[in-house]
Amino acid sequence: MTNINAEYVLQVRGIDKQFGGVPVLKNVSLDIKKGEVHALMGENGAGKSTLIKIVTGVYTKDAGTIYVEGEPRDIRSRTDAADAGISVIYQELSLIQTLTVAQNIFLGQERTKFRLTKKKEMQRSVAELIGKYTFDIDPNAEVASLGMAQRQTVEILKALRQDAKLIIMDEPTSALSAAESEKLFETIDELRAGGASILYISHRLEEVYRIADRLTVMRDGENVRVLNKDEISAPVVTKLMIGHEVKNEKMRKEANRRSDTVLEVRDLYFKDILKGVSFKAYGGEILGIGGLVGAGRTELIRCIYGAAKPASGAVLLNGSPVSRSIAKNMRAGFGLVPEDRRQEGFVPLLPVMKNLALSSYDFLAKFGFVNTKKERTFADDAIGKYDIRPPRRDLQTINLSGGNQQKVVLGKWLARSLKVLLLDEPTAGVDIGVKRELYHYLAELADAGAIVIMVSSDLPELTTVSDRILVLHDGRFFEEFTGEVSQTDILLASSGEHTEEGRAL
Amino acid sequence: MSSTNIRRCISIGLVIALGLTYTLTTDSFLTTFNILQLLKDSAYTGLISLGMALVIIGGGIDLSAGGIVCLCGVACARASFIPGVPGIAVILITILAGAACGLFNGLVVTKLHLSEFVTTLASGFVFSGLALITTFKTDGRPVPMKLTNLDFISFGYNYSGLYKITIVWIALAVLMQVVLTRTRFGLYTCALGANEKSALMSGVKKDRIKIAGFMACGAFCGLAAAMVVAFQTATTQTLGNMMEFQAISACVVGGIVITGGKGDALAACLGAFFMTMVTSGLLKYGLSTGVHYLMYGAVIVIMINFDAQFSRLTDGGRVRKTKKNEPPRLSEVQP
Structure with missing residues (x-):
């Protein structure tokens, strides 16, 4: 380990952090040189975000020391971090769209004379800053007229004007198109050339190849290794991220694929996210869809369900085109368990009973009047069958635990005779016990002959629950895995690296 | 040309188009007398719109503006009956009364964390109610009282047709234009209206700005009330009736974004002038x-819809341009 040294803009030693007794960070260290782009990678839950939040004063550390340019710094708040020269570019940008670039950069710290803002002077100073890094941005442009990558540049400029020594970017490309990402990388190159240091957090290996000088890999709250640019390769990095691994056994020994229910997707295009996606799914199987966040998995599911309108392509159920109307698709036997449970999965303030019945009023109501007796029996059946706790149909759904909320969302669909169930990150925020139950219901549904399509970022879940896995990369299906598969292979395929186990598509 | 400028040209274009229509179809539109009258009438709506603009740009709304005008009318009349008080003092008292109403709104909104819509809806009733209670009565019935304070009434006079209210309106519009575009207060108001969270993160003091906005709006209502009362030499129970909607409409038509974050004083003035032109022309x-009401409704719907479409077209970040490699047409891949 390197010594504490003023050549390093940030050095972190022995950081521990627990949440409710569970260790999240264990003796973590990190070294970022002046003028380098340092990448930080790790699976979900490896502790990257927690580390960043400690460095920026959002969380307080349990133990350890933070050194800025060789001096120990006590960082307890965002202001402390800003004083130390550490800035974060947030994923959801914090610019005021109706103000100009210069106004945003100086917001809260305007220069004034006789109470009037010195517009010209601030514009000039922003123009100078832009010139120093040769960015391509007009200080007078309204932020609303800029593209996402340019808006990020404005955020970066805002940080630079406040003399940031280290700029932290957390998944900055998640909202960018490929062309915009390339622009961001150019910005990063300019920053490095100008002597700024960057800590770059990303899931995407290809980005790390492109821009990073060094890479720290984290796993389970510890830093595993620091790699130099020439040591970075997909197999090395994925192995470090996942660690020792036994191939997970499949939850279901075999799937009885049926040919009487077939969902076919042909050449689906959606914005510039899906670029010609084609596949077939069969009744009786649980089809897993893997890929990185932002690879287009959610969009694919939504296009199938009718919640998003693809630019072109066809979705066919048993040979006949699927409607673009959600209501019609529901009647045809489609169900969706969406990613954002609170916004789209259930109505938070309605009681459990109403949420369970919400998509079944076609048979729970007659002539527009709800058969309350039928509704109650329907809800009680579901509560009993799926063991929703507490077993009270009148409780507001928002008051249930995450796992039980998800049971309500799933129960809402399972009560109908489903042909196709689409799930998007079905077990996010669900505890392990309830997870198992949910998997069991999925298996039951598949056994009954339905098609189950599950998008998941949880690799153990994806590899054990799915009978077959398709990995989405760059808007297309990249590889298909049948039989037992290792998490490393899924991760490699997600990053666009071909594997031996997978069948290239 | 930026979208703001395009929108401004459209507002100006509307005014010119309507003016041309009137000029061509009637003989009495393009006369000095008529224009001066128009300016006087727009000044009343216009003053209130300036205050309303400030609140709307800050992301709020003030539905109590009409109530404030009504209450200020009574306050103004009462003040003018105090023996020996100079006219300017009557006006200042009325403005203070308006600002006090605004302060009440601002405090409720910021300290009790109630929505601006509900707060000002309720306080509008309160102000109107207070106005009715405090108005001059004989045998329990409100009566119109002829104002006799000549110094005050002189504020309703005109210089060969150019009314004082018009001069005040234009002067304050210029001042507000500077405040909105060139001061921290104006910048922070825009920032709050556009993205409250980000504004707070940048150290904008939300409560102060909100309260100041409401107080300014109240003060503008008070000033408008005083000028109109001086001109009419009397106040009525219906003074200010529906003025909040007139002002909001003027802001929207002029190009102030109803959800906040964008707009200036010039937009409010153009809107007020346009709305007054519609009325007087009809x-x-x-x-x-x-x-008139039908026209108002139609104009507002058309302009709001236009703004929605317009922002979709010009919001560079959200609209993705057509890709180079176009995907195949829907018909080519259908079975």
């Missing part, structure tokens, strides 16, 4: 108030 054609 009067010339001999059309009823009912038709």
Whole structure:
């Protein structure tokens, strides 16, 4: 380990952090040189975000020391971090769209004379800053007229004007198109050339190849290794991220694929996210869809369900085109368990009973009047069958635990005779016990002959629950895995690296 | 040309188009007398719109503006009856009364964390109610009282047709334009209206700005009330009736984004002038108030819809341009 040294803009030693007794960070260290782009990678839950939040004063550390340019710094708040020269570019940008670039950069710290803002002077100073890094941005442009990558540049400029020594970017490309990402990388190159240091957090290996000088890999709250640019390769990095691994056994020994229910997707295009996606799914199987966040998995599911309108392509159920109307698709036997449970999965303030019945009023109501007796029996059946706790149909759904909320969302669909169930990150925020139950219901549904399509970022879940896995990369299906598969292979395929186990598509 | 400028040109274009229509179809539109009258009438709506603009740009709304005008009318009349008080003092008292109403709104909104919509809806009733209670009465019935304070009434006079209210309106519009575009207060108001969270993160003091906005709006209502009372030499129970909607409409038509974050004083003035032109023009054609209301409604819907479409077209970050390699047409891949 390197010594504490003023050549390093940030050095972190022995950081521990627990949440409710569970260790999240264990003796973590990190070294970022002046003028380098340092990448930080790790699976979900490896502790990257927690580390960043400690460095920026959002969380307080349990133990350890933070050194800025060789001096120990006590960082307890965002202001402390800003004083130390550490800035974060947030994923959801914090610019005021109706103000100009210069106004945003100086917001809260305007220069004034006789109470009037010195517009010209601030514009000039922003123009100078832009010139120093040769960015391509007009200080007078309204932020609303800029593209996402340019808006990020404005955020970066805002940080630079406040003399940031280290700029932290957390998944900055998640909202960018490929062309915009390339622009961001150019910005990063300019920053490095100008002597700024960057800590770059990303899931995407290809980005790390492109821009990073060094890479720290984290796993389970510890830093595993620091790699130099020439040591970075997909197999090395994925192995470090996942660690020792036994191939997970499949939850279901075999799937009885049926040919009487077939969902076919042909050449689906959606914005510039899906670029010609084609596949077939069969009744009786649980089809897993893997890929990185932002690879287009959610969009694919939504296009199938009718919640998003693809630019072109066809979705066919048993040979006949699927409607673009959600209501019609529901009647045809489609169900969706969406990613954002609170916004789209259930109505938070309605009681459990109403949420369970919400998509079944076609048979729970007659002539527009709800058969309350039928509704109650329907809800009680579901509560009993799926063991929703507490077993009270009148409780507001928002008051249930995450796992039980998800049971309500799933129960809402399972009560109908489903042909196709689409799930998007079905077990996010669900505890392990309830997870198992949910998997069991999925298996039951598949056994009954339905098609189950599950998008998941949880690799153990994806590899054990799915009978077959398709990995989405760059808007297309990249590889298909049948039989037992290792998490490393899924991760490699997600990053666009071909594997031996997978069948290239 | 930026979208703001395009929108401004459209507002100006609307005013010119309507003016041309009137000029070509009636003889009495393009006369000095008529224009001065128009300016006087727009000044009343216009003053209130300036205050309303500030609140709307800050992301809020003030539905109590009409109530404030009504209450200020009574306050103004009462003040003018105090023996020996100079006219300017009457006006200042009225402005203070308006600002006090605004302060009440601002405090409720910021300290009790109630929505601006509900707060000002309720306080509007309160102010109107107070106005009715405090108005001059004989045998329990409100009576119109002829104002006799000549110094005050002189504020309703004109210089060969150019009314004082018009001068005040234009002067304050210029001041507000500077405040909104060139001061921290104006910048922070825009920031709050556009993205409250980010504004707070940048150290904008939300409560102060909100309260100041409401107080300014109240003060503008008070000033408008005083000028109109001076001109009419009397106040009525219906003074200020529906003025909040007139002002909001003026802001929207002028190009102030109703959800906040964008707009200036010039937009509010153009909107107020346009709305007044609609009314006065329709009067010339001999059309009823009912038709005015229909026109107002239509203009507002058209302009809001236009703004929605317009922002979709110009918001560079959200609209993705057509890709180079176009995907195949829907028909080519259908079975």
